[in-house]
Amino acid sequence: MQKTFFGSVNSCPIAANPTLFKRRATKHNGMKLALVLTFAMICLLAGILFLAFVCRRRTRMWEVKQSSYREEQNISGPFSFQTDSTTWVADVKQATSVPVVIFEKPLLSITFADLLSATxxxxxxxxxxxxxFGPVYRGFLPGGIHVAVKVLAVGSTLTDQEAARExxxxxxxxxxxxxxxxxxxxAGDQRIAIYDYMENGSLQNLLYDLPLGLQSTEDWSTDTWEEAHNNGIQNAGSEGLLTTWPFRHKIALGTARALAFLHHGCSxxxxxxxxxxxxxxxxxxxxxxxxxxGLAKIFGNGLDEEIVRGSPGYVPPEFSQPEFESPTPKSDVYCFGVVLFELITGKKPVDDDYPDDKEATLVSWVRGLVRKNQASRVIDPKIRDTGPDEQMEEALKIGYLCTADLPSxxxxxxxxxxxxxxIEPAAN
Structure with missing residues (x-):
């Protein structure tokens, strides 16, 4: 009996099915895994739904902003803009309907509305x-394009198609x-020229230590100067590179090369x-x-009187002659001579302090001293010791030739x- 009872260990249910524990354990672990996976899926789904909600909300906010921007830009014209000396009007009925052409990026969709926003x-x-030719404004176009926007505010005799072609x-x-x-x-009667922005301003501002956009010391205060710097405007000024003769010569030579290209390299x-x-x-x-x-061509005959009147101190003598018809390359040469005198003397073409002759202009003062072989007297003290006086005196003689009364x-x-x-200074 004992043998029968214990004769086969396999007759014991527990001993007979040793894998039963394994099956039950596997089933228990599987349930745990299923619960973990289910919980993870629920969390993941909740996260996705939350992200979708946030993104949708942001999209709606962006759409509201965009629509309000468009509504703002779709205001009807004409648009009137005031400068220091005049008011000009762009006869544009819908800002977004007037395209802006960008040469390097023809596929970029920019309109007059973007010019409004940029400036x-x-x-x-x-x-x-x-x-x-009109006021110049600074701005950033879409795509981060830093530009100077010149509004040719004087009426043009060219048609829109002719102006665009020019x-x-x-x-x-x-x-x-x-x-x-x-x-x-x-834009309407206005032709707007868009240029690359020049970070270091104009020679006039640099020579006379003025912030960008100002023509004389009467137009600015310390606050204006600080505001200009806060806007990221650089200025080399008289405390910087313009105190050296090599740098002023570099400006003269570069400007001469530009004019030589326009006169002799263009057809x-x-x-x-x-x-x-x-x-x-x-x-x-x-x-x-x-x-x-080339901007004068954009106006056709609409700028002739303004051109003849010229800029004070830069007007060639022939402009006042009865037989004068129109400017020539030699008119540009005269004006370049005045700029050359400015670079060497540091004085303005008119209304400056000219020793020994209070009624003089820059041209008459310098030419008179060059004729007396006293050219060294007019050299700007700021640059006198930064290069050979002989080179600066030779440059004054070049300016003397440029400002001859007769164009020929x-x-x-x-x-x-x-x-x-x-007379180019030797490189350091």
């Missing part, structure tokens, strides 16, 4: 300068010493018609660049480039 509706706070041609003109035309906009030749210190800029790398080239006596810009290269 804070052409606010005076973004005004860089006012010139013969601006397209100007956009193809490239030279290391010219400010590139980035694009344009034809037909381009006469600038408004060369002056405020049209010479310094880019980020402190390279001189001439701006406003003035050298060409190609010749001027050669003369300036002959």
């Amino acid at each position: 804070s509706n052409f606010d005076r706070g973004t005004l860089l300068a006012e010139g013969k 601006l397209e041609c100007l956009g193809r003109i490239k030279h290391p010493n010219l400010v590139p035309l980035t694009g344009y906009c034809v 037909p030749p381009i006469i600038h018609r408004d060369v002056k210190a405020s049209s010479v800029y310094l880019d980020y790398d402190l390279e001189p660049r001439l701006s406003d080239f 006596k003035r050298p060409s810009m190609q010749q001027i480039v050669g003369l300036l290269k002959d």
